[in-house]
Amino acid sequence: MLELLARLRPHAGAIAAVLLLLLGAGAGAAATLNLWENRLALHPAWAATKPTLERGVMGALAFVAGPQGVARNRLRLDAWFGFQEVLHRDALDPTRLALRFRVAPGGYLHVLYDHRPDGFAGVRFGSHPDFPSVHYRAAPDGEFTAREPLAAGLVRPDVWHRAELRFAGAEVELRLDGASAGRFARRPGPQRVGFRGGLRGAEVDDVVLETSAGVLEEGFANGRGFGARFAAAFAALAAAAAAAAAALRRSGVPARQIGPAVAVAAAVAGAGVAGAYGVVYWRGREYRVSRSDAEREQAYWVEASRAAVVGAIRARYAPQVAPGTFRLLVLGTSQTWGAGARAEEETFVRRLEPLLAARLGRPVECVNAAVSALRTRHVLGLLRRELAGLNASAALVNLANNDVDVERFRRDLDALAGELARRGIPAVFALEPNSVERVPGDTPHGDLAAKHEVVRAVAARHGRPVVDLHGWLAERRDAGFLWWDFVHLTSFGHRLVAGFLADALPPLLGDAAATGPGAGAPRAPAR
Missing domain, CATH: 2.60.120.560 (Exo-inulinase; domain 1)
Structure with a gap:
């Protein structure tokens, strides 16, 4: 042992440098893995x-x-x-x-x-x-x-x-x-x-x-298993350093040069670890989901959501509307479905039902036919296929956010308005709201203001009214916690929307909301 120590003494500086570098690289490797897993x-x-x-x-x-x-x-x-x-x-x-x-x-x-x-x-x-x-x-x-x-x-x-x-x-x-x-x-x-x-x-x-x-x-850092990872990384790096030193010695490299060479290699390893840590640190905020995987997942989810919504409607509502009942068909996507509400009873469509019944003085059914992630052309297909026999007294259309192509949105919304008119269902169009914190470029959903102009133009072309839900909520931006993201309302936001619609819809619907004999009776299928 003494002989070994005597042989190593001239290289003590290099050995100490290598050990320090390996300790730093081991700690860095453990920290990088912990950061990556956080x-x-x-x-x-x-x-x-x-x-x-x-x-x-x-x-x-x-x-x-x-x-x-x-x-x-x-x-x-x-x-x-x-x-x-x-x-x-x-x-x-x-x-x-x-x-x-x-x-x-x-x-x-x-x-x-x-x-x-x-x-x-x-x-x-x-x-x-x-x-x-x-x-x-x-x-x-x-x-x-x-x-x-x-x-x-x-x-x-x-x-x-x-x-x-x-x-x-x-x-x-x-x-x-x-x-x-x-x-x-x-x-x-x-x-x-x-x-x-x-x-x-x-x-x-x-x-x-x-x-x-x-x-x-x-401090929101991940310290789990750091000690074990540090020990494993240090042991692996030390073994690699020892193997490199042995290989250099066998190849005839002078002993005085082996220590500095291994130290340089350890420094390079440390620099690599530092670089890896930097990459994980700076890229930790990125969203790494492949487009194909996201599209497949969304397609599966949308189809499952559509089937669930249609099944719930068929189970809850008979094609024949009870005499005197006003049936409002509500068309939209995730915002209208109620995303963000703590429970279904707190969605604005469900809250609207008793409020509207009190305003109209008659029974009301609010049929929530919204499906998350749809675009207007998909809502049109849903109306033509699964919702054709509902015999709605009127419709509320809340669409805009998910449609990216403004001209395609114009054509599809015009077709939807025409389909409702053909079926004799008077419609009210809402300007789908977003949080005022969202500005163009925040999301890939396109220019909301331009799409709102489309809604106004299509409604005017078909002689139907518009409710400015976006503007009304914007005026109440600081009444409390309204949003869970730029488009989905909290339960408080849903409560505000229901109250606004309960006041706004009756005068806009006119005769469709009037009481009297035969109101709400099923109409003949459109030809």
């Missing part, structure tokens, strides 16, 4: 809200299971169509909640607390006047019931800020970047806390949640 699902203390919705929305599961939600080891609430909400899984009695956050221009972050079945409170840090910084209380479905501005005003975008909530008795003190930003009433006791964003960027990091039971620190 998912919100690996952070069991936190739960996303979207997957709990009975009427699911796009990207809900992918946000939890994919890397984008915690890309770069930060919670990214704009991932997978934005408006993500993440709550601590358990109800706790907090004493302090601290975090770092950053929002993009036009973005905002909600810090939620007092989250209970009967409502919640929160603070919004906003970077745009449309969504200013406020403290609020909200109903369970997201409607703001009380609101007051924060003294701190708008936050600077693209800058990391520190927020802190200190809970004491019936009061919470808010601090932003070390300065007091207000004191607000709170309810002591077990509650959930969490975060919510909008369509624009909102990142959260370095969360510290203190309770009487202890402290939870969350």
